[in-house]
Amino acid sequence: MNYTDEIRRRRTFAIISHPDAGKTTLTEKLLLYGGAIHVAGAVKSNKIRKTATSDWMEIEKQRGISVATSVMGFEYTPTLSGAEAESFHINILDTPGHQDFAEDTFRTLTAVDSVIIVIDAAKGVETQTRRLMEVCRMRKTPVMVFINKMDREGKDPFDLLDEVEAELGIRVRPLSWPINMGQRFKGVYNVFQQTLDLYTPNKQVVTESIRFDDVNDPQITELIGEKDADKLRQDLELIEGVYSPFDKGEYLQGELAPVFFGSALNTFGVKELLECFVQIAPSPRPIEALERRVDPMEEKFTGFCFKIHANMDPNHRSCIAFFKICSGTFERNVYYKHIRKGQMMRFSAPTCFMAQKKETVDEAFAGDIVGLPDTGNFKIGDTLTAGEELHFKGLPSFSPEMFKYIENADPMKQKQLDKGINQLMDEGVAQLFVNQLSGRKIIGTVGQLQFEVIQYRLEHEYQAMCRWEPISLYKACWIAPADDSAETKAEIEMFKKRKAQYMALDKEGRDVFLADSGYVLSMAQQDYTHIRFHFTSEF
Ligand code: G4P
Numbered sequence: 099m100n101y102t103d104e105i106r107r108r109r110t111f112a113i114i115s116h117p118d119a120g121k122t123t124l125t126e127k128l129l130l131y132g133g134a135i136h137v138a139g140a141v142k143s144n145k146i147r148k149t150a151t152s153d154w155m156e157i158e159k160q161r162g163i164s165v166a167t168s169v170m171g172f173e174y175t176p177t178l179s180g181a182e183a184e185s186f187h188i189n190i191l192d193t194p195g196h197q198d199f200a201e202d203t204f205r206t207l208t209a210v211d212s213v214i215i216v217i218d219a220a221k222g223v224e225t226q227t228r229r230l231m232e233v234c235r236m237r238k239t240p241v242m243v244f245i246n247k248m249d250r251e252g253k254d255p256f257d258l259l260d261e262v263e264a265e266l267g268i269r270v271r272p273l274s275w276p277i278n279m280g281q282r283f284k285g286v287y288n289v290f291q292q293t294l295d296l297y298t299p300n301k302q303v304v305t306e307s308i309r310f311d312d313v314n315d316p317q318i319t320e321l322i323g324e325k326d327a328d329k330l331r332q333d334l335e336l337i338e339g340v341y342s343p344f345d346k347g348e349y350l351q352g353e354l355a356p357v358f359f360g361s362a363l364n365t366f367g368v369k370e371l372l373e374c375f376v377q378i379a380p381s382p383r384p385i386e387a388l389e390r391r392v393d394p395m396e397e398k399f400t401g402f403c404f405k406i407h408a409n410m411d412p413n414h415r416s417c418i419a420f421f422k423i424c425s426g427t428f429e430r431n432v433y434y435k436h437i438r439k440g441q442m443m444r445f446s447a448p449t450c451f452m453a454q455k456k457e458t459v460d461e462a463f464a465g466d467i468v469g470l471p472d473t474g475n476f477k478i479g480d481t482l483t484a485g486e487e488l489h490f491k492g493l494p495s496f497s498p499e500m501f502k503y504i505e506n507a508d509p510m511k512q513k514q515l516d517k518g519i520n521q522l523m524d525e526g527v528a529q530l531f532v533n534q535l536s537g538r539k540i541i542g543t544v545g546q547l548q549f550e551v552i553q554y555r556l557e558h559e560y561q562a563m564c565r566w567e568p569i570s571l572y573k574a575c576w577i578a579p580a581d582d583s584a585e586t587k588a589e590i591e592m593f594k595k596r597k598a599q600y601m602a603l604d605k606e607g608r609d610v611f612l613a614d615s616g617y618v619l620s621m622a623q624q625d626y627t628h629i630r631f632h633f634t635s636e637f
Contacts, residue, residue, distance in 0.1 A: 101427065101463070105394050106381045108465035110189040110422075112206055115216035116224035120246040124216055124362040125170070125190060131372055132172030132188065169420065169451040169467045176373050186376045189451075189467055200229060200544045201496060202405070205478065205526060207233050209404040209422035209467065212240040212379045214371070215266075215355075216362070219245050219252030219279065223265040231266045238352035240380060241268065244371055249297075249361040251280035256336075259357060269354045271344045272337055274370055276359040277326050284322050286359050287313070287330055288370050289337070290344070294318060297366055346378050382465035385424045387481070388489040392424050394464035399426035399434060402490040403480045406472065406525040417525070418449070418469040419476040426484065428462045437481040437489060445470050477524040495604070495635040498529055498542030501571040501612070502549060507563035518560030522552055523605050531574060531602035531610055534594075540602065540612070542574055572613050575631040576604070586628035593626050608635065 099107075115121040170192060175185040191210055193203040207213065213234055215227060234241055245258055253261070259270050277284040285297040293309045310318060313334055319327040348354035356374065360367015382394035385402075392400050405420040421428075428434075433442040449469040450459040462468045470476070481490050506515050519539065523530045528549075529542040543549060549566060556562045577593070579586045594601050594609065602610045611631065613619035623631055 101397070102395060104187075104463045105465060107184060108187050108189070108381050108463065109212070109376060109379050110191070110210050110382065110465045110467070111212045111214060111375075111379060112191040112193050112203075112210045113214045113216060114193055114203065114207075114227070114230045116218070116221070116226040119216045119218040119221070119224070119227075120362045121193075121216050124214075124244060124246065124368065125192060127362055127365050127368045128188075128190065128372055129170060129172060130365070131369060132174045169469075171451050171466070174372065174376060176376055187466075188376070189465065191467065200226070201526065201528075203230060204233050204496065205404050207237065207239065209402075209420075210239065211381070211383050211465065212242070214242045214244055214375070216244050216246050217258070217262070219247050219258065219359075220250055222253055222258060222261045228265055231268070234352065235267060240349050240352050241355045242349075242371070242375060242379070243270065243355050243357040244362070244367075245276075245357060245359045246362050248276050248279050248283050248286075248359050248367070249364055255279075255333075255359065262355070262357070266355075268352070269348070270357050271341045271354055272359075273344060273356045273374060274358045274360070274367060275330070275333055275337065277322055277330055283361075284326055286367050286370070287334065289334070290356075290374050291370070294321065295367070295370070296321060297361075297364070349378060350380055382424075386491050388491055389487065392488065392490075394425050396425040397427075398484040398486065399428050400424045400481065400483045400486070400488055400490075401428065401468070402482075403476050403478055406476060406478060407469075417472045417474070417476075417521075419472040419480075421468050421470060421482060423462055423464050423466050423468065424490065425464050427464075428466075428468055430458070430460045434482045435485050436475065437483060437487060438477070439475065443475070443482075447471055474521060474524075478526040495529055496544075497574050497633040498544060500543050500545065500549075501531075501540050501569050501574070503567040503569050504539050504541050504552075505565045505567055507565040511562045514560045515556065515562035515564060518556045518562050521560075522555060527552060527555075529574075530605050531612065533599070533612075534601040534603060535598050540569060540571075570614055572615050573619060573633065574602070574610050574612050575619070575633055576635050577609050577611050578630045578632060580628045580630050583628075589626055589628040593622070593629055597622075604635065606635075 113121050113125055170190045172188055173185050174188055191206050193206050207230070215231065217223060217227065243262060255276055259272060262268070262270050273290040274286045274288045276286050283297050285295045287294050292311065313331055318330070322330070344356060345354060349356060358367055358371045358374070360371065362368060384391050384393045401421040401423045403419045403421050407418045407420065428448065430448055431444050431446055433444045435441070436443050447458050448462070449456040450462055450466060451469065456469060459468065481488050504519065506512055519530060522528070531540045531542060533540065541549070541552065553564055556564050577590070579590055597611060600612045600614065602612055604610050611622070613622065619631070
């Protein structure tokens with residue numbers, strides 16, 4: 099297969115959801131279809147989670163939540179009629195389920211070409227989904243929606259569609275439609291393929307689809323009963339009336355989300371989702387670098403690091419830097435340029451991820467994720483190229499929600515602590531701010547759990563002890579001049595002087611204002627009109 103075909107058949111995406119909506123279950127079912135795993139998750143999804151997917155970190159084993167973001171690749175050849183028979187290479191980037199690790203998920207979203215959002219039919223759109231969707235919207239990422247748990251009583255499907263449109267700010271188009279729900283759930287009609295799938299609760303086997311050329315076919319009435327058949331026909335008519343026909347272009351622009359209904363646990367509606375996904379989801383898309391736009395079809399290799407995973411094997415103190423290949427072919431043992439360091443490097447053991455296994459690879463293509471064993475050379479956001487000076491954009495830091503002073507609890511281990519903090523911050527575990535006046539270090543996180551992870555890892559990986567001390571902060575914002583004028587410069591200097599005890603530097607040495615209340619922040623915004631206060635580091 100030539101290079102262009104290799105890229106064209108790649109689909110790199112993430113599944114995102116509010117915890118418990120069914121992301122892990124859906125991931126496992128997709129892997130099952132790809133033949134990548136052979137045991138259905140329903141056996142006990144926790145078990146699979148423990149052994150198969152993303153339990154690389156000790157802490158995750160302890161807490162049973164998905165802390166790490168891992169990658170799962172598999173091959174899939176569509177089987178439903180109408181689909182092309184070529185095989186696709188699918189890379190699923192798993193994202194941490196826990197909301198305290200939202201920042202990790204945001205970064206993962208910079209490395210995918212599309213997203214599947216899982217929504218619990220009973221709960222509808224939840225907070226975490228809303229926040230993740232904001233990031234998708236910012237990046238115009240194409241999204242598909244899977245409404246899960248139709249085997250349980252949930253909200254009315256039309257209400258759910260309205261909710262998705264209103265809450266996620268995206269137009270929707272149902273491509274499958276449920277026939278009842280809960281105890282009375284009979285199946286889904288696939289609007290995309292014009293097939294009917296009858297539901298039999300089964301965690302392992304898939305029911306055969308029945309194809310119809312016309313929804314008025316009397317056989318449908320025979321199969322699901324007159325009442326449900328009438329309701330289905332009415333619903334489908336309403337759908338055709340209310341929603342404009344599915345437009346792939348709008349989907350690819352991130353403006354329209356196709357919606358599927360099903361039950362991941364019962365392996366129902368998953369295949370339809372997957373078959374439609376491989377057909378319409380984008381192959382690797384061009385990526386913006388500061389210097390220029392990089393097209394995946396370019397022959398020369400470029401890539402950026404979106405995640406660093408420490409100590410996957412507790413017996414070896416090494417990290418794995420996850421690189422998204424933006425263009426060209428990455429080859430083992432070939433020299434590439436580490437742009438930030440200005441150094442040529444080669445990698446003798448790059449890994450790719452096939453389902454739960456990681457394997458050494460000789461080459462990988464645009465769209466793929468390679469894991470490079472690392473001993474502290476890489477930071478999140480680093481670029482590797484075949485030689486060109488390029489810097490990829492779009493790995494913003496978001497203003498954290500919680501702040502604490504980090505103090506050394508063992509005076510003999512100051513060095514270890516400093517090293518640990520630096521490395522953990524390079525990995526993007528949390529954000530570090532150093533007060534410009536006192537020099538005290540402040541850690542900013544999205545949630546309490548991150549503090550616990552940091553403390554645990556400092557102790558177990560760096561043999562350093564830390565202590566947390568409270569600090570009452572409302573927000574951290576990056577400050578920047580509104581223009582280049584001398585007046586603005588003077589205003590910034592004045593602001594920094596007056597607020598000296600609230601000024602900090604982030605890891606990149608940028609000025610950050612630590613506002614201790616919403617009032618203080620809005621007063622500052624009112625009084626200093628030449629200063630822009632930003633809540634993400636990318637502006
Ligand atoms: P997450 O990764 O989004 O957090 O969700 P996960 O897949 O772990 O699913 C959360 C719970 O929802 C699990 O139950 C799972 O079995 C259940 N679930 C997933 N899909 C469906 C579905 O289609 N129908 C129904 N009825 N339940 C579903 P659990 O009790 O938390 O875990 P387990 O003991 O079943 O493993």
